[in-house]
Amino acid sequence: AQRVTQPEKLLSVFKGAPVELKCNYSYSGSPELFWYVQYSRQRLQLLLRHISRESIKGFTADLNKGETSFHLKKPFAQEEDSAMYYCAFRHNAGNMLTFGGGTRLMVKP
Amino acid sequence: EAGVVQSPRYKIIEKKQPVAFWCNPISGHNTLYWYLQNLGQGPELLIRYENEEAVDDSQLPKDRFSAERLKGVDSTLKIQPAELGDSAVYLCASSPHRGYNEQFFGPGTRLTVL
Numbered sequence: 001a002q003r004v005t006q007p008e009k010l011l012s013v014f015k016g017a018p019v020e021l022k023c024n025y026s027y028s029g030s031p032e033l034f035w036y037v038q039y040s041r042q043r044l045q046l047l048l049r050h051i052s053r054e055s056i057k058g059f060t061a062d063l064n065k066g067e068t069s070f071h072l073k074k075p076f077a078q079e080e081d082s083a084m085y086y087c088a089f090r091h092n093a094g095n096m097l098t099f100g101g102g103t104r105l106m107v108k109p
Numbered sequence: 110e111a112g113v114v115q116s117p118r119y120k121i122i123e124k125k126q127p128v129a130f131w132c133n134p135i136s137g138h139n140t141l142y143w144y145l146q147n148l149g150q151g152p153e154l155l156i157r158y159e160n161e162e163a164v165d166d167s168q169l170p171k172d173r174f175s176a177e178r179l180k181g182v183d184s185t186l187k188i189q190p191a192e193l194g195d196s197a198v199y200l201c202a203s204s205p206h207r208g209y210n211e212q213f214f215g216p217g218t219r220l221t222v223l
Contacts (some may be wrong), residue, residue: 006151009149032210034210043112043113043214043216043217044152044200044202044214045214046211049211051210086151086152088151090210095204095207095208095210096142096154096157096165097152098154099152101149101150101151102150
């Protein structure tokens with residue numbers, strides 16, 4: 001079965017430091033992976049998707065099929081990046097998502 | 110645009126009582142999802158609708174949970190009777206169609222079962 005693992009429940013960094021939120025998946029085919037974010041008192045929303053190869057709010061994520069990873073990175077963290085981040089795997093054309101357990105990012109001033 | 114609307118936002122009930130959650134998706138969105146999110150975990154899919162048809166309900170505990178989307182627009186998720194372990198956040202999401210690769214989430218309903 002497909003599984004998404006986010007090994008860190010909490011990641012705390014200082015403002016301006018690089019940040020990497022880890023995500024590993026288990027799937028033998030060609031995956032579609034996403035990062036969703038939930039800011040305090042806001043609803044869960046899409047941050048970025050791997051097929052778009054985009055950078056959103058300075059965040060990027062590269063799919064590494066060899067390591068089955070999709071880590072989220074940002075070179076210089078900002079306080080407003082503090083939030084819950086969820087890695088998600090899409091199942092086929094039904095758009096069903098399997099989410100990881102989430103990582104809370106705290107950016108300290 | 111209001112986005113996905115859910116009500117109530119909070120609900121506290123005693124065990125063995127029934128409870129219902131309501132969701133109104135974004136206008137024009139054919140696909141609707143209900144997720145369960147336990148504390149400290151990611152959302153888990155309960156059921157997916159394509160218009161009024163439930164096309165994936167394999168994760169829905171059918172002994173006590175039921176859902177409907179009669180006219181293919183808004184949806185109701187019901188638990189009867191509720192158990193202590195049902196305390197969680199129930200999220201609703203929608204997307205324009207099943208091939209669209211973004212889901213739009215509602216604010217969720219936080220259920221506490223005493």
